[in-house]
Amino acid sequence: xxxxxxxxxxxxxxxxxxxxxxxxxxxxxxxxxxxxxxxxxxxxxxxxxxxxxxxxxxxxxxxxxxxxxxxxxxxxxxxxxxxxxxxxxxxxxxxxxxxxxxxxxxxxxxxxxxxxxxxxxxxxxxxxxxxxxxxxxxxxxxxxxxxxxxxxxxxxxxxxxxxxxxxxxxxxxxxxxxxxxxxxxxxxxxxxxxxxxxxxxxxxxxxxxxxxxxxxxxxxxxxxxxxxxxxxxxxxxxxxxxxxxxxxxxxxxxxxxxxxxxxxxxxxxxxxxxxxxxxxxxxxxxxxxxxxxxxxxxxxxxxxxxxxxxxxxxxxxxxxxxxxxxxxxxxxxxxxxxxxxxxxxxxxxxxxxxxxxxxxxxxxxxxxxxxxxxxxxxxxxxxxxxxxxxxxxxxxxxxxxxxxxxxxxxxxxxxxxxxxxxxxxxxxxxxxxxxxxxxxxxxxxxxxxxxxxxxxxxxxxxxxxxxxxxxxxxxxxxxxxxxxxxxxxxxxxxxxxxxxxxxxxxxxxxxxxxxxxxxxxxxxxxxxxxxxxxxxxxxxxxxxxxxxxxxxxxxxxx
Ligand code: FBP
Numbered sequence: 001x002x003x004x005x006x007x008x009x010x011x012x013x014x015x016x017x018x019x020x021x022x023x024x025x026x027x028x029x030x031x032x033x034x035x036x037x038x039x040x041x042x043x044x045x046x047x048x049x050x051x052x053x054x055x056x057x058x059x060x061x062x063x064x065x066x067x068x069x070x071x072x073x074x075x076x077x078x079x080x081x082x083x084x085x086x087x088x089x090x091x092x093x094x095x096x097x098x099x100x101x102x103x104x105x106x107x108x109x110x111x112x113x114x115x116x117x118x119x120x121x122x123x124x125x126x127x128x129x130x131x132x133x134x135x136x137x138x139x140x141x142x143x144x145x146x147x148x149x150x151x152x153x154x155x156x157x158x159x160x161x162x163x164x165x166x167x168x169x170x171x172x173x174x175x176x177x178x179x180x181x182x183x184x185x186x187x188x189x190x191x192x193x194x195x196x197x198x199x200x201x202x203x204x205x206x207x208x209x210x211x212x213x214x215x216x217x218x219x220x221x222x223x224x225x226x227x228x229x230x231x232x233x234x235x236x237x238x239x240x241x242x243x244x245x246x247x248x249x250x251x252x253x254x255x256x257x258x259x260x261x262x263x264x265x266x267x268x269x270x271x272x273x274x275x276x277x278x279x280x281x282x283x284x285x286x287x288x289x290x291x292x293x294x295x296x297x298x299x300x301x302x303x304x305x306x307x308x309x310x311x312x313x314x315x316x317x318x319x320x321x322x323x324x325x326x327x328x329x330x331x332x333x334x335x336x337x338x339x340x341x342x343x344x345x346x347x348x349x350x351x352x353x354x355x356x357x358x359x360x361x362x363x364x365x366x367x368x369x370x371x372x373x374x375x376x377x378x379x380x381x382x383x384x385x386x387x388x389x390x391x392x393x394x395x396x397x398x399x400x401x402x403x404x405x406x407x408x409x410x411x412x413x414x415x416x417x418x419x420x421x422x423x424x425x426x427x428x429x430x431x432x433x434x435x436x437x438x439x440x441x442x443x444x445x446x447x448x449x450x451x452x453x454x455x456x457x458x459x460x461x462x463x464x465x466x467x468x469x470x471x472x473x474x475x476x477x478x479x480x481x482x483x484x485x486x487x488x489x490x491x492x493x494x495x496x497x498x499x500x501x502x503x504x505x506x507x508x509x510x511x512x513x514x515x516x517x518x519x520x521x522x523x524x525x526x527x528x529x530x531x532x533x534x535x536x537x538x539x540x541x542x543x544x545x546x547x548x549x550x551x552x553x554x555x556x557x558x
Contacts, residue, residue: 002132011135011432011533016089016442017470019463021061022450026097030064031454033057037478040211040498041485049495050481052190053183053458058213060476061450068453070101075452076108076167078117079144080174080181084203084219086433086441088133088141090173093445095130101453108165113145114181117170118154120161135438137222138430146380149181155188162196169197169452171445171461175204175217176483176497179460183480183495186458197457199448200480205429207257207546208499213462213478215550218444221543222437223251223428224258225531228265230424231307232527235266238305239523244420245295247393249310251425255501256311257546263512264545267524268307270294271512274317275502281319284399291396292403292413294520299415301521310396312425313387324360325385328375331355345373352376371395393421434531436543439470447475466543467551507549 004012021029034057039046047054075098079087091109098105107125110116123129123142133141149158162170172182179200186198202209202216205223210216227250234246248268252258256273263271270291277287291308298306315321332339335355342348349372353361364372374390397419407413433441440463448461459477466473483497502509518524532540 007432007533008136012131014135014435014438014533016093016135017439018443018446019473019475020471021063021475022443022446023471024063026100026446026450026453027068027070028064028066029068029450029453030062030066032060032062034059037482039481039484045486046481046484046495050183050187050458053187053479054481056456056459056479058476058478058482059451059454059456059459060474061447070453072102072104073098073168073452074106074108074166075169075171075449076110076117076122076162076165077142077171078110078114078173079139079142080113080172080178081144081146082175082204083139083144083429084205084217085137085222085429085431086218086437087139087144087173087203088136089433089438089441090201090203090218090445090448091125091141092130092134093442093447094171094449095125095445097446097449101449108167109142112143113147114149114172114178115145115147116142117158117161118147118149119157120164122165135433137432148177149185155185158185159189159192159194159196162194168195169199171199171201171448173201173203175206176209176499179209179480180484180495180497183458183484186480190457197452197455199451199456199477200460201444201448202460205258206252206255207261208252208255208501209497210500211483213464213476214460215464215466216544216547218437218441219429220257220261221440222431222434222531224261224265224544225434225528226428226431227258227262227424228528229530230427231262231266231268231309232525232529234422235268235307235525236527238307239525242303242305243416244418245306245308246420246422247308247310247397249312249391249393249421249423249425251312251388251428253313253387254316254499255313257502259309259311260502260508260512261544261546263309264508265526265528267515267519267526268309269298269520270306270308271516272308272310272314273502273509273512274311274313275504276509277314278317278319278322279504283320284318287318288396288399288403292400292407295400295404295417296407296413296415297521299413299417303523304416304418307525310393312392315390315392316385316387320363324356324363325375327356327360328352328364329379329385332376339376345369345376348376368395368398388423388425391421391423393423397421431531432533435533435540436466439541440466443470443473443475447477450475451477467547469537469541507553508546511545511549
């Protein structure tokens with residue numbers, strides 16, 4: 001017998017809100033086609049790679065008086081990549097739509113991520129099963145994984161397993177890489193006339209899967225609110241004890257949307273933004289100089305405490321580190337056998353330093369042993385360095401300590417520097433979804449089935465107008481090819497969904513920039529507290545500052 005917390009019991013009763021067009025029911029919909037689309041770049045190459053899925057129109061739904069005729073269907077769903085709050089609600093929304101369309105329809109969940117469809121590992125959802133997971137965080141309903149679905153053999157095996165279950169639609173809930181794979185699978189099925197549609201849902205706490213039609217990926221809202229609560233609590237502690245600098249690394253592998261949003265919600269003393277570091281070509285030394293300068297200026301005011309937010313992916317944006325990591329990735333692949341034969345990390349360092357280009361070898365050598373070891377860890381299946389395992393916050397603390405010691409000798413630092421390192425990532429990925437994410441995810445799942453009902457494939461479920469109340473949200477879809485371009489992966493040019501990085505000319509970054517100096521020196525901390533699920537909608541349903549500022553800027557442009 002499972003023990004449920006009082007909040008869990010309450011949340012199971014929560015009925016997520018749907019956009020008005022979807023409220024009339026899955027059978028009462030009208031599809032409105034927008035204009036044809038094209039990929040963000042490299043149109044000819046993407047079109048050649050996706051002849052069946054390329055260039056379809058954007059679509060939106062309206063409620064309709066006429067009933068949609070719904071054939072019996074079996075659908076499979078896959079959770080892919082890192083956890084994000086609300087994934088269970090995507091499945092719940094999908095399930096409810098499927099059953100409303102025809103109670104004989106079936107929803108299968110493939111277990112453990114994309115490998116589930118390849119290996120034929122699945123469960124069939126029932127009311128009882130689904131009901132236990134409504135409005136809960138996590139992906140434990142069927143588990144997730146990072147297997148990259150890309151080879152002909154994998155597609156063939158997936159097809160075989162779909163045939164066995166009579167599946168004619170697959171929903172892939174994932175980030176940019178997983179949705180790229182969703183599009184490849186859609187293209188494969190379309191080319192084979194397999195009669196299996198594929199729809200993606202935009203997931204990732206990192207917030208880097210977005211564009212004009214996809215205002216935000218799900219999970220970002222809850223994750224940022226969770227981290228902001230924790231950062232706020234630490235700010236109170238720092239402001240009470242007045243003896244520590246807290247260096248907080250925040251998840252967000254490639255983009256700093258999480259760091260930026262948390263900064264706007266909490267107003268810490270230092271916020272590093274990876275995209276800015278890259279644009280200004282800031283070296284590790286200049287980052288350390290900037291941070292040490294803030295520490296010293298606060299110390300001069302008698303404040304030997306503060307809060308610094310560090311993006312998870314920072315290390316990959318520092319020019320000399322970026323060049324070194326790229327060289328390291330290639331080198332490690334080339335000398336894999338030699339590295340496997342090495343007895344310990346010390347031996348590996350020697351082999352690597354000899355194999356790297358001289359300038360990169362110097363950068364590698366200059367790093368503390370801990371960081372060097374972390375850089376040698378396995379890459380993820382998409383070829384990314386696992387930045388969550390690199391303790392950048394500790395690297396910066398060590399370097400700032402050294403810099404402050406020098407400054408002390410020069411009479412430029414009169415104070416104490418005691419630092420604490422934190423990493424907030426996993427804490428936010430499986431939190432109870434906020435009302436926003438509970439509603440958004442349920443709508444995305446429900447809407448994914450609506451797209452299938454109209455025969456679409458290779459589309460991403462899109463729900464827009466998200467700063468308005470949920471009933472005013474706009475439901476529809478966009479072709480996945482619309483978000484694609486060609487990028488180099490594992491040494492080869494591949495079609496991928498373009499990551500949305502922080503726009504340094506945008507309103508969100510501008511807000512940070514305008515306040516940075518004030519927040520650095522004065523204590524302007526905001527303490528957001530815990531996510532609220534019950535009470536006035538102005539507190540419970542409100543979403544992120546990022547969305548608010550971006551929407552205001554969009555409206556001002558119109
Ligand atoms: P997704 O892009 O798959 O959503 O995952 C993002 C993320 O949460 C990153 O912020 C983080 O770097 C990574 O997952 C950690 O992955 P893992 O769960 O494999 O440690």
